[in-house]
Amino acid sequence: MGKARENGVIHTHFHNPRAHSHNPHHTVDDRPYGGGPGMVMMPEPLAQCLRSIEKPGRMLVMSPGGRPFTQALARELAQEKDITLICGRYEGLDERLFDVFPLEPVSMGDAVLNGGETAALAILEAVSRLVPGFMGKEASGEEESFSQGLLEYPHYTRPENFEGREVPDMLRSGNHARIHDWRRERSLEVTLRRRPDLFATATLTAADAAFVRDTLRFHPAKNLFVCLIHYPVLLGEKNAGASSLTNLDVHDISRTACSYGLGGFYVATPLEDQRRILDDILRHWTYGAGGRSNPHRSEALRLIHPVALLEDALENILERTGKKPFVVGTSAQWPQKQSVSLPSDVRQQLEQTPVLLCFGTGHGLAPEALEHCDTLLRPLLCFNHYNHLSVRAAAAITIERILGDIS
Numbered sequence: 001m002g003k004a005r006e007n008g009v010i011h012t013h014f015h016n017p018r019a020h021s022h023n024p025h026h027t028v029d030d031r032p033y034g035g036g037p038g039m040v041m042m043p044e045p046l047a048q049c050l051r052s053i054e055k056p057g058r059m060l061v062m063s064p065g066g067r068p069f070t071q072a073l074a075r076e077l078a079q080e081k082d083i084t085l086i087c088g089r090y091e092g093l094d095e096r097l098f099d100v101f102p103l104e105p106v107s108m109g110d111a112v113l114n115g116g117e118t119a120a121l122a123i124l125e126a127v128s129r130l131v132p133g134f135m136g137k138e139a140s141g142e143e144e145s146f147s148q149g150l151l152e153y154p155h156y157t158r159p160e161n162f163e164g165r166e167v168p169d170m171l172r173s174g175n176h177a178r179i180h181d182w183r184r185e186r187s188l189e190v191t192l193r194r195r196p197d198l199f200a201t202a203t204l205t206a207a208d209a210a211f212v213r214d215t216l217r218f219h220p221a222k223n224l225f226v227c228l229i230h231y232p233v234l235l236g237e238k239n240a241g242a243s244s245l246t247n248l249d250v251h252d253i254s255r256t257a258c259s260y261g262l263g264g265f266y267v268a269t270p271l272e273d274q275r276r277i278l279d280d281i282l283r284h285w286t287y288g289a290g291g292r293s294n295p296h297r298s299e300a301l302r303l304i305h306p307v308a309l310l311e312d313a314l315e316n317i318l319e320r321t322g323k324k325p326f327v328v329g330t331s332a333q334w335p336q337k338q339s340v341s342l343p344s345d346v347r348q349q350l351e352q353t354p355v356l357l358c359f360g361t362g363h364g365l366a367p368e369a370l371e372h373c374d375t376l377l378r379p380l381l382c383f384n385h386y387n388h389l390s391v392r393a394a395a396a397i398t399i400e401r402i403l404g405d406i407s
Helices: 002-006 043-051 071-077 117-128 176-194 196-200 206-218 247-259 272-287 289-293 295-301 310-321 343-350 391-403
Strands: 058-068 083-086 103-107 224-229 264-268 304-307 326-329 355-360 375-377
Touching: 043 083, 058 071, 058 117, 071 117, 083 117, 103 117, 176 196, 176 206, 224 247, 224 310, 224 391, 247 264, 247 272, 247 295, 247 391, 264 310, 272 289, 272 295, 272 304, 289 295, 304 310, 310 355, 343 355, 343 375, 343 391, 355 391
Parallel strands: 058 083, 058 103, 224 264, 224 355, 264 304, 326 355, 326 375
Antiparallel strands: none
8 A cells, every 4th residue: 555655546635524523622523413432523624625626536435335336336436536544433424414425325235333434444445456556566456356246266386285184186186177177166155155145146157056056965054953834833913723725835945945946845734634635746747647648747746745834844854964953933913922033143143053934824823823932033124014915025035034045
């Protein structure tokens, strides 16, 4: 950074809002209207400070509630001639400043700092190093983490043996084409392990996708099981009973479970006539004429395990995995008493133990079923007064939010 400034690659200037405060103590903050702890930065000193800058360019405000700062944003900002980084303090800026100036809130992460100075320094460094002439070898900026949407592959240097640990043979082979492929696969692996969310926007080749699919055979998704419960469920606001099996629910949830690589899909109903219907569906679509004409549907429906009750599903998972499953209930209503978990909490749980995700038919799981749940998943947030998703749609959305785009 110092050399880049000396060589004129980048130029930095510091502007202090206190220099534009006209009281004896150069105050730039005051108590918030409406009461509450902390102080708020006053609009006048900061407004005068910003207006004193001849070419402010884009104005970024450091804020935990802003747009996440990413490598893509760093590349975007590196194309700008001028950028102003505004470092808030205390409880933040007077909101009216956002009406007067084209301020863009930017966040360095889900954490609160004393002020925006540290975040501004991080942005200054991330953007500056992308300016031509900053780095001695320009290719370094293209091969590192996030430049292609993935985390970077692991690196090794001398000595070849460090405390009994050897440098991988591939890196000593001299075959640059194979080394390139090896590094790409390691990049995919480390991204899967540490930041699977990045696959939502990463650009993958056909070879990348095939490698990811093979790797995901050992993904924690195999620890996730789904149970569609038909008893006890709510048939009205208070009445509990048994609901009828729906062909569409069975087909669509099994296809979702298969697509995401889940460990299994349980359909629970104690009614014998409903069990016979389910057996007929499975027989037709797995071993019968339907399975022969549509092998993809057959593959999906083979995940289904018919059981009478939720307890039978729990016992089956224990037999299959050797571990008692962690039971997660779902509901369209916010629970009054039970603990609430986020999709990320469930994903973390999958690293340790099998998880059974329970969906209720009818109007949802009855209290008797909820008693078997270790936690409830936070309800899906609806952006309308209408809150009546089909159970197959709710299951697909929930599974996606737990496992992410890569599963």
